[in-house]
Amino acid sequence: MNAPVPKFMIESTWRGRLFGSEWRAAEGGSIDVVEPATGATITSVGNATAKDVRRAAAEARAAQPGWAATPYEKRAAILRKAARTLEDNQEELIPWIARETGGIPAKAGFEIHMVTEILYRSAAMCTEPQGLVLPSDPGRISLARRLPRGVIGIISPFNFPLILSCRAVAPALATGNAVVLKPDPRTPLTGGFAIARIFEEAGLPKGVLQVLPGGAEAGEALCSDPDVAMIAFTGSSKVGRRIGELAGKHLKKVQLELGGKNAVIVFEDADLDAAASAIAFGAWFHQGQICMTTGLVLARDKIAPSLTEKLVAKAKHLPVGDPLGQVALGPVISRQQVDRIDGIVKDTVAAGATLAAGGTFDGPFYRPTVLTGVKPGMRAFDEEVFGPVAAITSFATEEEAVALANHGEYGLSAGVFSADVGRAISVGNRLNTGLLHINDQTVADEPHVPFGGSGASGNGTRIGGPANWEEFTQWQWMTIKDKPNPYPF
Known part of the structure; x- marks a missing residue:
């Protein structure tokens, strides 16, 4: 070492x-x-x-x-x-x-x-x-x-x-x-x-x-x-x-x-270069082995091809290998997990999605992967992959984007990209999520924030910041009298 x-x-x-x-x-x-x-x-x-x-x-x-x-x-x-x-x-x-x-x-x-x-x-x-x-x-x-x-x-x-x-x-x-x-x-x-x-x-x-x-x-x-x-x-x-x-x-x-199946919604007025950079980090940092990983990319149909092109270029550029070398992604934790990731990717492609980048591995090193045309019912849409896989789904309206983001059983983290911050907040307010990031990806944590999700992402509890008092202590009611009161018994 x-x-x-x-x-x-x-x-x-x-x-x-x-x-x-x-x-x-x-x-x-x-x-x-x-x-x-x-x-x-x-x-x-x-x-x-x-x-x-x-x-x-x-x-x-x-x-x-x-x-x-x-x-x-x-x-x-x-x-x-x-x-x-x-x-x-x-x-x-x-x-x-x-x-x-x-x-x-x-x-x-x-x-x-x-x-x-x-x-x-x-x-x-x-x-x-x-x-x-x-x-x-x-x-x-x-x-x-x-x-x-x-x-x-x-x-x-x-x-x-x-x-x-x-x-x-x-x-x-x-x-x-x-x-x-x-x-x-x-x-x-x-x-x-x-x-x-x-x-x-x-x-x-x-x-x-x-x-x-x-x-x-x-x-x-x-x-x-x-x-x-x-x-x-x-x-x-x-x-x-x-x-x-x-x-x-x-x-x-x-x-x-x-766990989480965390969605980022990208509207047509977003800065696509900034969004692609953020999504690449959120989807592939630490090989996607994070509960907050950006697993779903919901892109407005008008800009989905352009955003996909930018993500594919990043996926092909990022080096993978021994973490102590000059790489961006290291190994997946085990061969069992590599096989699971690869099975989800292959099953999703077999169901009609397109493999735009990645989808290959060398031993424990799984390349950053981009799937397009992913729909509900496909494994890469429904399941937490816990691997470096970005699944892209297009939408036509705000209502469709919200419905897609809320489709699954998870509720941990979400992001919304738009130049119209008010619009992004309005959409974000309709998402079932414990963490909401406007104009940012889904992987974020700080020591002083209450962190957690609902549904399959947790039992509604939180950890961190003021939530720690609620979790790790219990209330006791205590009264103190100057002197005892008389009672009728």
């Missing part, structure tokens, strides 16, 4: 282990971590079982009251130190992120920047108001206050593992909870143990954060464990439904951020 001599990410720390009150061996043995670009094993980590989850949840529950009782400024200081530790060690972390996720170094740098801001933003939560004074009778104070939920179980995905783990871990800790984190077993370092290391260095009390890579057994154990009060999951809609069902059965709070 093209990295300096490790001082922070030292492989012997995690090899075959899990992180809890101490680094310890896993009951399930080890998981090999494979580099998507080469197929080489780059490290191994512990494989958590249900027994490991039970132990971790019990440890976290025992540690949580002491953490919640820690003075707010000390909790904030630990979060700030975690942010500085991440910044100070980014030179070591960037190659790990690139190799483990298949993302280019610029993507890895973005993850580190975003998580640093998440940590600082979470530290600031410790000094924010944590309740309300409610109207009450004379002689009585009535308060509604926010209290930690207890132990938060977090299940994070492979695509942006550092961000999508930390955006839940950091605010959960800031609000006084303990955390059991199960990162995707394909990205356990950057989705789990890098986070363990920064909090270990920052002085987080032992047991408050547990990190357990593992498969379905560990995930289901987390959803049913009696010491876990809430599950925060980011991943596919299919798995999200299973998690919602299992956690709901055990009366746990559930926060789900799931």
Whole structure:
């Protein structure tokens, strides 16, 4: 690996282990971590079982009251130190992120920047108001206050593992909870143990954060464990439904951020060069492996050929290869996912669409792809591809554009391009979407915004900014009287 001599990410720390009150061996043995670009094993980590989850949840529950009782400024200081530790060690972390996720170094740098801001933003939560004074009778104070939920179980995905783990871990800790984190077993370092290391260095009390890579057994154990009060999951809609069902059965709070089939609408008065550039980024950044990826391009019929031509030129120009080289796109996460992407493309063409660019791959490297003439009922229109595929559909009227954008079961992100901002907002207001971007593509996130979707994109919950108080704490009503009142009994 093209990295300096490790001082922070030292492989012997995690090899075959899990992180809890101490680094310890896993009951399930080890998981090999494979580099998507080469197929080489780059490290191994512990494989958590249900027994490991039970132990971790019990440890976290025992540690949580002491953490919640820690003075707010000390909790904030630990979060700030975690942010500085991440910044100070980014030179070591960037190659790990690139190799483990298949993302280019610029993507890895973005993850580190975003998580640093998440940590600082979470530290600031410790000094924010944590309740309300409610109207009450004379002689009585009535308060509604926010209290930690207890132990938060977090299940994070492979695509942006550092961000999508930390955006839940950091605010959960800031609000006084303990955390059991199960990162995707394909990205356990950057989705789990890098986070363990920064909090270990920052002085987080032992047991408050547990990190357990593992498969379905560990995930289901987390959803049913009696010491876990809430599950925060980011991943596919299919798995999200299973998690919602299992956690709901055990009366746990559930926060789900799931997939998306995100549409960008381009009207005839839009700047087509700017729109094409934005769409290319939204459709192909990180190989399209983002829940917010621009999967559908809805183009006014008058300008659809011109927009298609511009996207095809970009698709043919972008280099694909090892993410540590001079490329724009790296590998897809696995051969199974390559086959799924290719199957969707082939099935869509067989159903009558036209392959205008791409549609080929070399090992894990799938070329940026443009499909035209895509219609409802075709797989590339209906399904979340999770690959670098832009599906173009033309429309004749605003009403048709809105109907096409709202056609599917997802509701995560959408964009509208028009020189008439009022018109774009009016159209956007009719879209079923949790995120709306006027004159921009669909891939965007910031630490202080409430992020999430509805339908198959989530259960209406949000994460980030003011939404974190709603998700990671619970209301308690408390009254205080000067003296007891007499009652008639």
